[in-house]
Amino acid sequence: MPRKLFGISVIALGLFSFSANGQAAAQSTANWQDVQEKAKGQTVYWNAWGGSELINTYISWVGKRLWDDARITLKQVKVTDTADVVSRVLAEKTAGKNEDGSVDLVWINGENFASMKKQGLLFGPFTQTLPNYKLVDTESKATTTVDFTIPVDGLEAPWGMAKFNFIYDSARVQKTPTSVADLLNWTQQNTGRFTYPSPPDYLGSTFLKQALTELIEDPSVLRTSTTDLSELNQATKPLWDFLDALHPNLWRKGSQFPASSSAQQQLLDDGEVDIHLSFNPGAASSLIKSGELAPSVRTFVFDKGTIGNTHFVAIPYNSSSKEAAMVVANFLMSPEAQARKQNPNYWGDDTVLAISKLSAKDQQVFAKIPLGAATLPPQELGPTLLEPHPTWMEYIEKEWLKRYGQ
Amino acid sequence: MFRALPSKVFRLRYMPAITLLVFLTPVGAGLISSVLPAFGYLPVLGRSDFSGEAWGQLLHHPAIPASIFTTITTGFAATIISLGLALFFVAAWYGSPSYKKTRKMLAPVLAIPHSALAIGLAFLIAPSGWIVRAITPWATGWDRPPDVAIIHDPYGLTLILGLVIKETPYFLLMILAALDQTQAEKRLTVARTLGYKPISAWIKAVQPAIYKQIRLPIFAVLAFSLSVVDVSLILGPSAPPPLSVLVLRWFNDPDLSYRFMASAGAMLQLMIVIAAISLWFVVEVGVSRIFRSRSSMGKRHFFETEIKLASKAGINFLVMLFSGSLLVLVTWSFTWRWRFPDFLPSVWSFHSWQNNLHNLAESAGTTIAVGLAGSIIAIILVVACLENEKQRGKNAGSGALWLVYLPLMIPQVSFLFGVQVISIKANIDSSWISVIWTHLLFVLPYVFLSLSDPYRSQDNRFFNLALTLGSTPSRAFWRIRLPLLLRPLLFAFAVGFAVSVAQYLPTLFAGGGRFATVTTEAVNLSASGNRRIVAVYALLQAILPLIVFAAAMRIPNFVFRNRQALKGS
Numbered sequence: 007m008p009r010k011l012f013g014i015s016v017i018a019l020g021l022f023s024f025s026a027n028g029q030a031a032a033q034s035t036a037n038w039q040d041v042q043e044k045a046k047g048q049t050v051y052w053n054a055w056g057g058s059e060l061i062n063t064y065i066s067w068v069g070k071r072l073w074d075d076a077r078i079t080l081k082q083v084k085v086t087d088t089a090d091v092v093s094r095v096l097a098e099k100t101a102g103k104n105e106d107g108s109v110d111l112v113w114i115n116g117e118n119f120a121s122m123k124k125q126g127l128l129f130g131p132f133t134q135t136l137p138n139y140k141l142v143d144t145e146s147k148a149t150t151t152v153d154f155t156i157p158v159d160g161l162e163a164p165w166g167m168a169k170f171n172f173i174y175d176s177a178r179v180q181k182t183p184t185s186v187a188d189l190l191n192w193t194q195q196n197t198g199r200f201t202y203p204s205p206p207d208y209l210g211s212t213f214l215k216q217a218l219t220e221l222i223e224d225p226s227v228l229r230t231s232t233t234d235l236s237e238l239n240q241a242t243k244p245l246w247d248f249l250d251a252l253h254p255n256l257w258r259k260g261s262q263f264p265a266s267s268s269a270q271q272q273l274l275d276d277g278e279v280d281i282h283l284s285f286n287p288g289a290a291s292s293l294i295k296s297g298e299l300a301p302s303v304r305t306f307v308f309d310k311g312t313i314g315n316t317h318f319v320a321i322p323y324n325s326s327s328k329e330a331a332m333v334v335a336n337f338l339m340s341p342e343a344q345a346r347k348q349n350p351n352y353w354g355d356d357t358v359l360a361i362s363k364l365s366a367k368d369q370q371v372f373a374k375i376p377l378g379a380a381t382l383p384p385q386e387l388g389p390t391l392l393e394p395h396p397t398w399m400e401y402i403e404k405e406w407l408k409r410y411g412q
Numbered sequence: 413m414f415r416a417l418p419s420k421v422f423r424l425r426y427m428p429a430i431t432l433l434v435f436l437t438p439v440g441a442g443l444i445s446s447v448l449p450a451f452g453y454l455p456v457l458g459r460s461d462f463s464g465e466a467w468g469q470l471l472h473h474p475a476i477p478a479s480i481f482t483t484i485t486t487g488f489a490a491t492i493i494s495l496g497l498a499l500f501f502v503a504a505w506y507g508s509p510s511y512k513k514t515r516k517m518l519a520p521v522l523a524i525p526h527s528a529l530a531i532g533l534a535f536l537i538a539p540s541g542w543i544v545r546a547i548t549p550w551a552t553g554w555d556r557p558p559d560v561a562i563i564h565d566p567y568g569l570t571l572i573l574g575l576v577i578k579e580t581p582y583f584l585l586m587i588l589a590a591l592d593q594t595q596a597e598k599r600l601t602v603a604r605t606l607g608y609k610p611i612s613a614w615i616k617a618v619q620p621a622i623y624k625q626i627r628l629p630i631f632a633v634l635a636f637s638l639s640v641v642d643v644s645l646i647l648g649p650s651a652p653p654p655l656s657v658l659v660l661r662w663f664n665d666p667d668l669s670y671r672f673m674a675s676a677g678a679m680l681q682l683m684i685v686i687a688a689i690s691l692w693f694v695v696e697v698g699v700s701r702i703f704r705s706r707s708s709m710g711k712r713h714f715f716e717t718e719i720k721l722a723s724k725a726g727i728n729f730l731v732m733l734f735s736g737s738l739l740v741l742v743t744w745s746f747t748w749r750w751r752f753p754d755f756l757p758s759v760w761s762f763h764s765w766q767n768n769l770h771n772l773a774e775s776a777g778t779t780i781a782v783g784l785a786g787s788i789i790a791i792i793l794v795v796a797c798l799e800n801e802k803q804r805g806k807n808a809g810s811g812a813l814w815l816v817y818l819p820l821m822i823p824q825v826s827f828l829f830g831v832q833v834i835s836i837k838a839n840i841d842s843s844w845i846s847v848i849w850t851h852l853l854f855v856l857p858y859v860f861l862s863l864s865d866p867y868r869s870q871d872n873r874f875f876n877l878a879l880t881l882g883s884t885p886s887r888a889f890w891r892i893r894l895p896l897l898l899r900p901l902l903f904a905f906a907v908g909f910a911v912s913v914a915q916y917l918p919t920l921f922a923g924g925g926r927f928a929t930v931t932t933e934a935v936n937l938s939a940s941g942n943r944r945i946v947a948v949y950a951l952l953q954a955i956l957p958l959i960v961f962a963a964a965m966r967i968p969n970f971v972f973r974n975r976q977a978l979k980g981s
Contacts, residue, residue, distance in 0.1 A: 051925075051926060053925060056936055056937070057936070057937065057942075058942075059767070059942055059945055063767070081926075083925045083926060083928075084928065084933070084936055085925060085936070086935075086936045087664055089664045089665055090664050090920075090925070091925070092668070093663060093664055093668075094832075094924060094925065096668055096671075097829070097832050097833055097836060098836055098841075100454070100455075100833055100836075101833050101834075101836035101837045101841075102837070103836050103839075103841070108841065108842045108924035108925065108926060109925075117667070121667060121668055125668060198559045204650060204651055206661075206665075257559060258559060258560075258561050259559075261561065261566065261651075262561045262564055262565075262566065262650060262651060263650065263651060265564065265645075265650050268942070272943065273540075275751065275752075276538075276540035276557060276751075276752045277540065277555075277556045277557060277751070277752045277753075278539065278540055278556070278557050278559070278752075297748045297749050297759070297761075297763075298942060300751065400667065404474075407474055407475055407652075408474035410651065411474065411475055411651045411652050
């Protein structure tokens, strides 16, 4: 019953006197006690990518805990593509539906965040209000405050750390490539055994970003926005040369690409390819656990580091359960929820918290989390490379489509 | 008693108008809301100037030429192959035992949603699929699957195959319905006594009569094949995909400025459908002209043996693929580990069913509720329209009723965004009303299609006899007309339910993502690599309509257990 709380929400909205543009409205909700009080009994429709059974199970655990603790009803709306959610909120704004929107919380980052922020579709800033935000490692995990070079500005709460890595079957592959350039050699010796999902799949795009970052003459230019075509052409030439050389050695000779990263995971399990891409260093271990991949799969990264970023949760401007959504976001950043998420038995996703800021007892909990057979220890994960500015990605995705997508 | 009559007629008189209103308001308004952005009008994105910029962008998009080409080739190929196969099979095997056997298979094949079948087919024929696993490694010597593109192949052959499996039985059903009304038996007998071989007799004596009747279904199938989204996502080419997938991708792009190009793309899709139907019409005129001169030349045979063998082989091939697809779904749903090239899973498990029990029950509940409500409303509206026609003559306001087929001809993406905006404006978005209403747009045409012929051809003398015996019209309607029509009514209901279960985009757009049906879950999950879970949802997607179909077949036999003449064959 999506509408049963309509009355309550209207009153809540009245009390807070939110403006139509929610981005300026959060300061008045500074009192966390008030927020918790109002959150009680609200329903949160959380739009989150639903393609992983493991993650869905984790989310239903969150729902159970929130009901027990705070009497909040959490409902996961499983989405295939977060961009659908951006569309939906936009459609609501188009129709002037500035209250009681259909989305209360959204799992988001990167381009989707940039888009929602630019169109004024987000509520906040709200993260400073959340007690657990103090525990976030904003100092050494820079991507918790800058999302794909776009300042977060308190509009989304950090939830997990992602780092690009590769999953391979150790029963079939002895020597793994050490860099993008070495990958080309590897594919020459192992023709047809590698591929990547076609952009705009996020892992396919990340593979291109990784290649670009390693191959470009001056990686610092990637930090800034640029729309100058001749500059883009010039700077990305090494990437296209690399792909032109790589594609004939790929699965299906590069004439076809898996539609999504999940499809590629199945290809690895079917033995159609030997390498799969992942954004989660614990993925290999948890996929073994869930029976989706063979026990012999392992993880590798490139020597000079791989792209890393943070994923977040954000609240749309027209949500009718903003307080409950804030309580959910706060719980997601709690040591309890973060520790469970980092455990490969439940998910295996890295924490956003600074372990040093936690209580001694919580530090113990984190220390005891098993790494999982296929997970690399943190010191072997290599440096983290930053995401390029979204304008680069837009250009590369378009250009990729023009060159290889037809 | 007597006063009930005029008021009833008065109410019935408006039923066609009401039905069309229920129908055309959302479609028309949806189309307009989708057309405006194509010309640069979408105020919320800060654009209210009219320009052709989006069209320029669209036509210069690198993927467009190949995408249009794929759309047109797969759309026409699927339609022509299915239609040809269905026509030739009926021509060659009409009345034979294998014809009767095939006839029994129609309902289950029709009941199962396209996407469920597509998922099963992909599991079956992929390079690492069940067929290859069955012959590997003993016959092939492979330790790894062959590196060939079968699923998502660039020519869309698998997409065509997936569509043909579903559309051939649909055409068969439509041909059967048409046969009942064209005295096909008599025509055939006459032709056969004149020495025409079966297929030749069929083509010359029956085909011209039934073609007119199945023209509308042909257009519906053509439009569907040209704009299908879910099957294309699962089986279609990926680089570039057909136009429908491309347009949906633009609609969903995080960069909201793509909206303009998406709207233009949706309009292009509509134009392609209109052009395709017009082209079909033109070719049809030409073909029938050639045909007419040929059919009186007196040749008594037309590739009799070849067509007989080929059509039988074709149908058997489809039945095999269909059964294999279902079987592989069942197997995957009980799998824990199943690596290539094992023929059967190495570890079996109930985990996929157990772990999702709660979700399964919830999405099945939503599916059933929406399906039942939509089909019941559709039946009521259609019966009211047809009864109006019965009582007031054929031209009494129902001349415009062909308009109910409009939603089947217009590509879904081209008006669903508009429907979404309108439902938000009316404050009924993401509610049961909007989901059921949007489903009704697709359920009603099929219910109308299934029910109109039996209803129109029902012998009026039963009804009139009741009146002369002193019954009121309303009593005669409830006690005579409807019970006599119980079988087609229930069949139409089951068709409506199956159509509702299969809806993916309408549920997504109208439900605001809050209504998870087994189909939205199955299609969402088919993007994930986890075949075990996908199989569970796809199976459930198939089981629900099958139950309703089975019930629709059985109930009349039970109700009429004391009525020999009303019992089915």
